[in-house]
Amino acid sequence: MTALTTFRFDDRDVPYRPGQSVGAALTACDIRSWRTTPREGRPRGLFCGIGICYDCLVTVDGMPNQRACLVLAADGMRVTTQEGVGER
Amino acid sequence: MTGADVVVVGAGPAGLACAVTAVRHGLTVDLVDAGWAVGGQYWRHPAPVEGADGAGAVTAGEVAHLHHDLPTYRALCSRLEEAVAAGRARTFLGHEVWTVGRRDGGWEVAATQRRAAGGRHAPGGGELRVAAPALVVATGAYDTSLPFRGWDLPGVMTAGGLQALLKGHAVAAGRRVAVAGSGPFLLPVAVGLAESGAEVVGVYEANPPTRWGRHLPAVARNVAKLAEGAEYAAALARHRIPLRTGRMVVEALGTDRVEAVTVARLDATGRPRPDGRTTVAVDAVGVGWGFTPVVDLAVTAGCATTRTDDGRHVVAETEGRTSVEGVYTAGETTGVGGAALALAEGERTAYSVLADRTGHDPDAARLRHLDRRIAALRSFAAAMAQAHAVPAGWVDATAAETLVCRCEEVPRAAVDHALRDREARDARQVKQLTRAGMGWCQGRVCEAGCRALVADRIGRPDRSAATERLVAMPVRMRDLLGTP
Ligand SMILES: Cc1cc2nc3c(=O)[nH]c(=O)nc-3n(C[C@H](O)[C@H](O)[C@H](O)COP(=O)(O)OP(=O)(O)OC[C@H]3O[C@@H](n4cnc5c(N)ncnc54)[C@H](O)[C@@H]3O)c2cc1C
Ligand code: FES
Numbered sequence: 133m134t135a136l137t138t139f140r141f142d143d144r145d146v147p148y149r150p151g152q153s154v155g156a157a158l159t160a161c162d163i164r165s166w167r168t169t170p171r172e173g174r175p176r177g178l179f180c181g182i183g184i185c186y187d188c189l190v191t192v193d194g195m196p197n198q199r200a201c202l203v204l205a206a207d208g209m210r211v212t213t214q215e216g217v218g219e220r
Numbered sequence: 221m222t223g224a225d226v227v228v229v230g231a232g233p234a235g236l237a238c239a240v241t242a243v244r245h246g247l248t249v250d251l252v253d254a255g256w257a258v259g260g261q262y263w264r265h266p267a268p269v270e271g272a273d274g275a276g277a278v279t280a281g282e283v284a285h286l287h288h289d290l291p292t293y294r295a296l297c298s299r300l301e302e303a304v305a306a307g308r309a310r311t312f313l314g315h316e317v318w319t320v321g322r323r324d325g326g327w328e329v330a331a332t333q334r335r336a337a338g339g340r341h342a343p344g345g346g347e348l349r350v351a352a353p354a355l356v357v358a359t360g361a362y363d364t365s366l367p368f369r370g371w372d373l374p375g376v377m378t379a380g381g382l383q384a385l386l387k388g389h390a391v392a393a394g395r396r397v398a399v400a401g402s403g404p405f406l407l408p409v410a411v412g413l414a415e416s417g418a419e420v421v422g423v424y425e426a427n428p429p430t431r432w433g434r435h436l437p438a439v440a441r442n443v444a445k446l447a448e449g450a451e452y453a454a455a456l457a458r459h460r461i462p463l464r465t466g467r468m469v470v471e472a473l474g475t476d477r478v479e480a481v482t483v484a485r486l487d488a489t490g491r492p493r494p495d496g497r498t499t500v501a502v503d504a505v506g507v508g509w510g511f512t513p514v515v516d517l518a519v520t521a522g523c524a525t526t527r528t529d530d531g532r533h534v535v536a537e538t539e540g541r542t543s544v545e546g547v548y549t550a551g552e553t554t555g556v557g558g559a560a561l562a563l564a565e566g567e568r569t570a571y572s573v574l575a576d577r578t579g580h581d582p583d584a585a586r587l588r589h590l591d592r593r594i595a596a597l598r599s600f601a602a603a604m605a606q607a608h609a610v611p612a613g614w615v616d617a618t619a620a621e622t623l624v625c626r627c628e629e630v631p632r633a634a635v636d637h638a639l640r641d642r643e644a645r646d647a648r649q650v651k652q653l654t655r656a657g658m659g660w661c662q663g664r665v666c667e668a669g670c671r672a673l674v675a676d677r678i679g680r681p682d683r684s685a686a687t688e689r690l691v692a693m694p695v696r697m698r699d700l701l702g703t704p
Binding site for chain 1: 278377503627
């Protein structure tokens, strides 16, 4: 199934199907991490998949600390890797 | 409709059954759930997308094959829709309840609204407050996780997380996936992945099937569960998925994402054996050690909790009534037992609300049937908890540098130090000394690991009280203040 809709993740376009979360669409694209941890700078992505663990935090349209497993992907959305606590 | 008779938090099997039963007997209901579709975890469905935006959307139809007992789900959904159309019920989906409190002799829930599909144009957030004389907490459960080497690598998920990706988004978490931990839930996850085109390299079930031998009476009372088991065994064989019992994943390997897992056999005492380990290439792995009930809102409301034999906190209740007047519960919050039990409990709890609100004596024969069914399913759940306990030697799968708390990046060495040198004796003291449990998830993920480390140290279970999370979900100030 070809997706016609895309959002921007850092410097690439990621296709998604309406109804999918940002985290699900990135996973379908084989992208597994979109955050680095504050202390050790380690990559993180989905863990619980249901909004409990907050491992999947990401910056969406400039707003940090959004749970990628819950935020629904939208056309033209700008998703950026979140570094540390996400404040620039 | 202003002010319903009952507000139900959670639209999983328990909350749905409760809401629909309450409406059928003349009560009005407000049903609040964080998800975009009703169904909870068991009947998780994709977020519905309507109109022009819907081209190519994930549909309920394409995930139907992953589901069981959909006729029951559809019947509940259509009764709920009828109730909404008739002005007898309101549903607030995409609303995360962050607290509950007393209001005018009843209960009020406060929720923040999540952004809808394409909702980046919608004003962010928005707050909902609904109050009713009766509150039903049917908030379900989440996967219980324990730390192991490399578990913080991207691609390592919970078993439920794999399932949520499949059912909610029609996405397989990887192309080569391992499923591990313990419990019958691992089987549908593996089958669902295989049906979705992933290669499942193995299901690594820590407990040997012989552990069920002691619980044959409980199994005999629940023949439907046996049939379900046989169905999954056949499906595993059909998809050539190896089921390896008495084994656990002791390490996830990789630099920036999981590339392989190491699997060890467990000895008779539940310790991973050093010999005969195998390393299997994967690009995703899901591990689940059963489920932890979500009791936060009930705890906030002041409801008493008890602990099950395996140390999990559950809301204390009788026929759905908690220790606090006007507050009820149903489903996994009363102890993990699966969807069939959640359905029965949801209906039972509705009858208790009905009796308390109206003095109306519901159908006695139906109540007897429900009580029998609940008792049988609970006996099965108790047997399952014992047959699928965490192996005693789980800690051998961790190293000193393995993170116990993923949020605050607290390694096991720090927890060991708190336990050995600072004499911490429960998870709360460990938290104060190490920050484990102080991060974004408020200890939801690391609590099981912390409590298990405490238990290993003190030689008995950590019996300290349930963690109080006054804010069930982190909320943004701007949502509370109502500013966009
Ligand atoms: C990720 C996951 C996947 C699972 N998949 C399966 C499966 O495929 N098969 C199976 O047999 N069992 C599965 N389970 C087990 C599951 O616990 C039961 O099968 C069943 O769903 C329990 O029903 P319930 O109504 O008690 O709770 P749930 O189905 O968990 O429903 C609880 C509902 O409450 C909502 N909720 C919780 N807190 C809040 C809040 N603060 N504000 C608003 N809403 C809230 C949740 O969004 C959820 O919809 C899964 C569990 C998890 C955690
Ligand atoms: S994956 Fe756990 S909160 Fe998103």
